[in-house]
Amino acid sequence: ALEADDEALIALLSEYHASEIAILFETLSQEARERIINILPLEIASEVISEMNVEIHPEKILNNLTPDKRTEIVEEMDYDDAADIISLLSEERQDEILEELDAEDASTIRNLLTYDEDTAGGLMNSQVLKVNSGLTKKEALEEIIRLSEEIEEFYTINVVDNYNHLVGIVSLKDILKSKHSVHIRELVKDDFVFVKANTDQEEVAKLLSQYNLTSIPVVDDEMHLLGRITFDDVMDVLQEENTEDMLKISGVSEDEELSGNWKEAVKSRLPWLILNLGTAFLAASVIRHFEPTLGQIPILAGYMAMIAGMGGNAATQALAVTVRRISLNDLTDSQAYSTVLKEFMVGMINGAVNGFIVFLFALLYDANPMLGFVIFSAMTGNLIIAGVAGSSIPLVLKRIGIDPAIASSIIITTFTDVFGFLLLLGLASELLL
Amino acid sequence: ALEADDEALIALLSEYHASEIAILFETLSQEARERIINILPLEIASEVISEMNVEIHPEKILNNLTPDKRTEIVEEMDYDDAADIISLLSEERQDEILEELDAEDASTIRNLLTYDEDTAGGLMNSQVLKVNSGLTKKEALEEIIRLSEEIEEFYTINVVDNYNHLVGIVSLKDILKSKHSVHIRELVKDDFVFVKANTDQEEVAKLLSQYNLTSIPVVDDEMHLLGRITFDDVMDVLQEENTEDMLKISGVSEDEELSGNWKEAVKSRLPWLILNLGTAFLAASVIRHFEPTLGQIPILAGYMAMIAGMGGNAATQALAVTVRRISLNDLTDSQAYSTVLKEFMVGMINGAVNGFIVFLFALLYDANPMLGFVIFSAMTGNLIIAGVAGSSIPLVLKRIGIDPAIASSIIITTFTDVFGFLLLLGLASELLL
Numbered sequence: 001a002l003e004a005d006d007e008a009l010i011a012l013l014s015e016y017h018a019s020e021i022a023i024l025f026e027t028l029s030q031e032a033r034e035r036i037i038n039i040l041p042l043e044i045a046s047e048v049i050s051e052m053n054v055e056i057h058p059e060k061i062l063n064n065l066t067p068d069k070r071t072e073i074v075e076e077m078d079y080d081d082a083a084d085i086i087s088l089l090s091e092e093r094q095d096e097i098l099e100e101l102d103a104e105d106a107s108t109i110r111n112l113l114t115y116d117e118d119t120a121g122g123l124m125n126s127q128v129l130k131v132n133s134g135l136t137k138k139e140a141l142e143e144i145i146r147l148s149e150e151i152e153e154f155y156t157i158n159v160v161d162n163y164n165h166l167v168g169i170v171s172l173k174d175i176l177k178s179k180h181s182v183h184i185r186e187l188v189k190d191d192f193v194f195v196k197a198n199t200d201q202e203e204v205a206k207l208l209s210q211y212n213l214t215s216i217p218v219v220d221d222e223m224h225l226l227g228r229i230t231f232d233d234v235m236d237v238l239q240e241e242n243t244e245d246m247l248k249i250s251g252v253s254e255d256e257e258l259s260g261n262w263k264e265a266v267k268s269r270l271p272w273l274i275l276n277l278g279t280a281f282l283a284a285s286v287i288r289h290f291e292p293t294l295g296q297i298p299i300l301a302g303y304m305a306m307i308a309g310m311g312g313n314a315a316t317q318a319l320a321v322t323v324r325r326i327s328l329n330d331l332t333d334s335q336a337y338s339t340v341l342k343e344f345m346v347g348m349i350n351g352a353v354n355g356f357i358v359f360l361f362a363l364l365y366d367a368n369p370m371l372g373f374v375i376f377s378a379m380t381g382n383l384i385i386a387g388v389a390g391s392s393i394p395l396v397l398k399r400i401g402i403d404p405a406i407a408s409s410i411i412i413t414t415f416t417d418v419f420g421f422l423l424l425l426g427l428a429s430e431l432l433l
Numbered sequence: 434a435l436e437a438d439d440e441a442l443i444a445l446l447s448e449y450h451a452s453e454i455a456i457l458f459e460t461l462s463q464e465a466r467e468r469i470i471n472i473l474p475l476e477i478a479s480e481v482i483s484e485m486n487v488e489i490h491p492e493k494i495l496n497n498l499t500p501d502k503r504t505e506i507v508e509e510m511d512y513d514d515a516a517d518i519i520s521l522l523s524e525e526r527q528d529e530i531l532e533e534l535d536a537e538d539a540s541t542i543r544n545l546l547t548y549d550e551d552t553a554g555g556l557m558n559s560q561v562l563k564v565n566s567g568l569t570k571k572e573a574l575e576e577i578i579r580l581s582e583e584i585e586e587f588y589t590i591n592v593v594d595n596y597n598h599l600v601g602i603v604s605l606k607d608i609l610k611s612k613h614s615v616h617i618r619e620l621v622k623d624d625f626v627f628v629k630a631n632t633d634q635e636e637v638a639k640l641l642s643q644y645n646l647t648s649i650p651v652v653d654d655e656m657h658l659l660g661r662i663t664f665d666d667v668m669d670v671l672q673e674e675n676t677e678d679m680l681k682i683s684g685v686s687e688d689e690e691l692s693g694n695w696k697e698a699v700k701s702r703l704p705w706l707i708l709n710l711g712t713a714f715l716a717a718s719v720i721r722h723f724e725p726t727l728g729q730i731p732i733l734a735g736y737m738a739m740i741a742g743m744g745g746n747a748a749t750q751a752l753a754v755t756v757r758r759i760s761l762n763d764l765t766d767s768q769a770y771s772t773v774l775k776e777f778m779v780g781m782i783n784g785a786v787n788g789f790i791v792f793l794f795a796l797l798y799d800a801n802p803m804l805g806f807v808i809f810s811a812m813t814g815n816l817i818i819a820g821v822a823g824s825s826i827p828l829v830l831k832r833i834g835i836d837p838a839i840a841s842s843i844i845i846t847t848f849t850d851v852f853g854f855l856l857l858l859g860l861a862s863e864l865l866l
Contacts, residue, residue: 258757
C-alpha cells in the first residue's frame with residue numbers, strides 16, 4: 001500500500017483508528033512512518049504519535065518533521081503526551097522545539113517536564129475539567145460544555161475555590177439531577193481521593209484501581225489543583241510495572257526494551273549473568289572441596305545436577321508467588337511469618353515426594369539404599385531451603401524498602417546450588433565413604 | 434476494635450471506604466468478617482462483599498448470612514458481582530440462594546451464570562445505560578437521569594433500536610452540546626468498538642486499553658445489547674492475567690491462589706516439579722554416559738554446575754522477554770524470526786564473555802588451557818542454545834495456539850541442562866582424554 005499515491009493512502013488509512021495506525025507503525029520503516037504522519041489529518045497524526053509504543057521512538061518522528069508541521073502537531077496533542085514524547089529528546093533539542101510553540105503551551109509543557117516520569121506529576125495532564133464552587137448549576141453546565149471542546153473526556157469534575165484550591169469533586173450526573181437554583185458548592189463531595197505530584201505512579205495505579213476511579217486529581221502541597229490522571233494512563237502504568245517485575249525476577253534489567261536490539265539486550269543482561277557466574281564459582285568451590293568423595297562415588301555427579309536443578313525450580317516457584325503477592329498488597333508481620341512457614345511446609349512435602357522417587361531409582365537402578373537415603377535427605381533439605389529463601393528474601397527486601405523483584409532467580413538459585421551441593425556431598429562423605 | 438460494641442464499631446467503620454474494609458477483611462477471622470457484614474449498612478455491606486479478594490472467599494460470608502439479610506445484600510449488588518460470587522458456591526446452593534431472590538433478579542443472575550467466567554459474558558454487567566435512537570434530546574436526558582439512579586457510573590450511553598439492537602453509542606457530552614430539537618439518532622456514533630459475549634476476557638482488556646475506553650458494550654450474534662464491561666473490571670483482569678503469566682513462567686499452576694494454604698500450593702507445584710524431575714533424569718543420564726571422562730578429570734564436575742546454572746539463567750532471561758513481548762502484541766513472521774536471531778546473537782556474546790572469564794580461571798587456577806578452551810566453547814554454545822530455545826519455544830507455542838507462558842523455566846532449563854552437559858563432557862572426552 002505504501003507505493004500508492006498519497007490520496008489513496010489517506011483514503012485507506014481513514015478506515016483505521018489512530019491507535020490501529022500506531023500499531024501498524026511497528027511493522028513499518030521509519031521513512032514510511034514519517035511519510036504517513038505528514039499526510040494524515042493533523043488531529044489523527046497527533047493521536048497516532050501519542051499512541052505509538054515508546055519502543056518505536058515517536059520522538060524521532062517529531063524530531064524529523066518540519067518546524068511548522070511539528071508545532072501544529074504538538075499543539076494538537078494532550079499536554080501530558082506532548083511532554084512525555086518531548087522528554088525523550090536531548091535537552092538542547094527540547095528547548096528548540098519548545099521555542100517554536102506558542103508561549104503558553106511551551107510553559108505548560110516545560111512545567112510538566114520538571115516532574116519525574118515515574119510520579120503522578122509525570123503522568124498527569126494539566127488540562128483538567130474544573131469549575132468554581134460558586135457557580136450555579138446553569139453556569140457550571142455552560143462552563144463544562146465550553147471546556148469539553150478542549151478536553152476529550154470528562155469523567156469527574158473538579159471543584160476549586162477562587163485560589164485554585166481543590167475543594168472536592170462533583171459528577172456530571174449530580175449536576176444534571178440537581179434543582180435549578182443549586183450552587184455547585186452544595187453538590188461537592190469533599191470526601192474524595194487525590195494524589196500529590198510526587199506520589200509514585202505505582203501508588204497512583206493502586207488507588208485508582210482500588211477505588212474504581214476514572215480519574216484522580218493531582219495537587220501540590222497547598223492543595224492547588226495541578227492536573228489529573230486518567231484510567232487509561234494508569235492501565236499503561238500497570239502493564240509497564242508488570243513487565244518490569246517479570247523481567248527483574250528473571251534477571252533482566254527492568255529498562256530493557258522488549259523489542260530492543262541485541263546490543264541493548266546484552267547491556268541489560270550481561271551484568272546479571274556475570275553476577276551469576278560469581279555465585280557459580282561459589283557453588284563450584286563446594287564441589288571442588290568434595291572432589292575426593294566424587295572421585296570415589298562418580299555416580300554422585302548425575303544426582304548433583306538433579307538436586308541443583310530441582311532446588312532452583314522450587315525456589316523460582318516460591319519466589320514468583322511471593323513477589324507477585326507482595327507486589328499487589330503489603331503483608332502484616334504475621335502474614336509474612338505464615339508465608340515463610342507455608343513455603344517451609346511446601347518445600348518439605350515436595351522435597352520428600354521427589355526425594356522418594358529418586359530414592360527408589362537409587363535403590364532399584366544403583367542398588368544402593370544408603371545412597372538413596374542420602375539423596376532423599378539432600379532433596380528434601382534443598383527444597384526446604386528453596387522455599388524459605390524464595391519467600392523470605394523478597395519479604396525482607398520489601399521491609400527494608402528494596403524492590404522485592406530484585407531477588408531474582410539468579411540470587412535465589414545461588415542458595416539452592418550451594419546448599420544442595422553441601423547437603424548431598426557432605427552427607428555422602430559422612431555416610432557412604 | 435472488634436471487642437467494642439456494635440455501635441462503636443459502626444462509627445469506626447463509617448470512616449472507611451468499602452474497598453478499604455474489604456482489604457481490612459484480609460487480616461480478620463471469618464467470624465469477625467461476618468459480624469461486621471451483619472452490622473454494616475446494606476449498601477456498604479454489599480459493596481464490601483463485591484470488593485473482597487476472591488482468595489478470602491466472599492461466597493462464604495454470603496452463604497452464612499440469614500436468608501433475609503442475604504437477599505437484601507444480593508439485591509443491592511451489581512448483577513455481575515452477584516453472579517461472580519454466587520458462581521463460587523455449589524450448584525445446589527446457587528439454586529437455593531437464587532430461589533430466595535425476586536424473580537427478575539434471579540433470572541438475570543441465572544443468565545449471567547451461564548457464561549464462562551473468562552469471557553466477556555462472564556465479565557459484563559447486564560445493567561446498562563441505553564436509550565432508544567428515536568428519543569429527542571430532552572427525553573433522552575430524562576431517561577439517562579432516571580436510569581442513573583440504578584446505575585452507579587455512566588461513561589458511555591448505548592443507543593438501541595426498538596428491538597434492542599445496538600446501533601451505536603453517544604456521549605453525554607454530545608447530547609448536552611446538541612441543539613434542543615435534535616433526535617438521538619442524529620448524534621449516534623456508529624463507528625464504535627463492541628465485543629461478543631464469548632470473546633476472551635484478555636481480548637476485551639486489549640481492546641479497552643487500546644482504544645482508551647471507559648466501557649465496552651457486549652452483544653450477541655444478532656447485535657442484541659446484552660450488557661457492558663467497565664474499565665475497573667478490566668483492570669482486575671489485567672492484574673489477574675499478569676499474575677497467571679508470572680506464575681506459569683515460573684512453573685506454578687496459574688490457578689494457585691497467592692495467599693492459599695500449603696495444601697493448595699503443593700497441589701499446584703508438585704506436578705511441575707515431578708515433570709522437572711523427569712527431565713532431570715534425562716540430564717543425569719547424559720552425565721552417567723560420560724562417567725569415565727568425569728572419573729579421569731574430576732574437576733569437570735564443578736564446571737558442569739557452572740555451565741548448567743548459567744544456561745538456565747540465560748534461558749530464563751530470553752524466555753521472560755519473549756513471553757512478555759508476545760503477551761502484549763502478536764508478532765509478524767519477520768519479527769519472530771528477528772527475535773530468535775537477536776537471542777542467538779545475545780547468547781553468543783554473553784556466552785563468549787562469561788566463557789572467557791571461566792577460561793582465564795581454568796588457565797590461571799587449573800593451569801590447563803585446553804580445559805579452558807573446552808569450557809569456553811561449552812559456555813558459548815549453551816548460552817546460544819539458551820537464547821534460541823528461550824525465544825523460539827514460546828513463539829512456536831503462540832503460533833499453534835498454546836499459551837506461550839506454559840513454556841516455563843522448567844521446560845527451558847531441560848534444554849540447557851542436557852545440551853550443556855553434552856557439550857562440556859563431549860568436548861572434554863574428545864579433547865582432553
